[in-house]
Ligand code: FAD
């Protein structure tokens with residue numbers, strides 16, 4: 001019979017304090033809390049949580065090992081299916097995946113699977129220092145483009161099988177969105193660096209400042225540099241704009257640029273090479289309602305701004321994770337839902353001074369299943385702001401497609417692949433956001449695993 005222990009809450013930094021710093025918001029479970037939460041799992045014979053995990057982590061098995069305090073075993077069980085548990089334990093939307101199907105959620109609260117995964121992964125990182133055994137080289141050379149979760153996972157899986165793997169990364173630091181997009185207060189960068197260091201220890205070479213398609217093309221990597229297969233994990237980093245008047249004014253950013261300046265270039269520190277405009281005491285409008293919008297809003301708050309999230313649908317329809325919205329509200333961010341910008345206005349020097357919005361109401365569901373926002377006639381009004389951050393989604397950058405003749409993409413710019421992750425080019429595979437458009441870390445990681453498996457099957461024939 002199920003015990004009646006309620007879901008163990010997780011400790012977090014106080015909202016007023018954390019809104020002024022970039023330190024991690026969530027402290028995670030301690031040992032006792034993790035054991036208590038693990039005791040809530042019913043070890044179902046047909047675990048619905050596993051079915052709902054995009055990579056099929058053996059959830060009841062790892063929770064059972066944790067409950068019996070076999071922490072290293074728990075970490076090894078997770079590692080069978082996931083390469084980045086300390087990252088996924090922090091940023092995966094568990095509430096719509098594994099935890100949404102947990103049997104304990106039917107009459108109460110689901111088991112805190114993500115928090116337990118994080119606990120096990122952090123314990124392993126802190127306590128197990130064994131250097132990975134260097135695999136015997138198998139003589140095959142593979143290039144990976146992009147060092148986000150898809151590229152890192154693909155590189156790691158291949159390196160473990162003895163492949164000579166080089167990751168080519170356009171930026172000066174490896175990690176993809178994990179380092180340039182998701183803020184330090186949600187995902188400390190030291191955790192990502194540890195993953196990258198682990199790959200290097202396995203023998204993976206990481207070449208940064210290498211924009212494939214500019215410095216060298218995919219065809220040249222294969223014909224001149226001897227790479228027998230390529231995995232494209234170049235993400236979806238091209239921001240979308242609204243194409244409304246005033247988007248070229250000083251003080252309008254894409255969320256991608258804004259977050260990159262803050263997270264990768266540490267624009268919040270004195271002396272940063274790529275500062276952003278001073279936001280202390282200013283008013284910022286973030287346009288959009290996804291995770292990226294929440295990150296941009298919460299970063300602006302930490303830089304001292306009063307922040308509005310302007311979103312054309314209602315609170316119910318916000319696509320961001322529930323937890324991120326709750327955290328944003330606790331930190332004092334104001335949601336102006338059912339509002340849509342139509343114009344950004346500037347002062348005589350060309351800086352943003354306000355944003356003109358219209359009010360919206362929700363009509364019938366559209367093709368996406370969400371209720372269509374409809375403009376309320378005569379509702380135009382001005383919102384005084386000094387900075388506007390556009391967070392409307394991203395698409396894959398066309399550079400790789402434009403420099404790889406014959407590479408097939410869909411109408412949204414996503415690279416077309418078959419069920420093995422193979423593109424229209426022989427021995428060129430792709431996965432993650434470059435294929436699906438902006439999605440999630442776990443899906444990108446799963447695509448990296450598939451790419452590695454398919455490359456191995458093709459090259460070891
Ligand atoms: P990316 O992580 O985008 O990595 C691609 C890498 O390729 C980048 O480093 C890029 O510089 C490099 N690159 C691009 N072009 C080239 C080239 N021509 N040559 C060489 N290198 C190149 N997902 C979640 O699951 N949970 C979250 O909480 C979450 N929050 C997010 C917050 C933000 C701000 C953003 C932007 C995304 C968030 N996501 C979240 C989505 C998630 O991060 C992505 O789905 C995931 O990172 C995609 O991984 P990827 O490997 O496909 O690409």
Ligand code: SF4
Nearest residue numbers: 041042044049102103
């Ligand atoms: Fe445990 Fe919930 Fe999964 Fe059942 S569904 S095995 S209770 S985590």
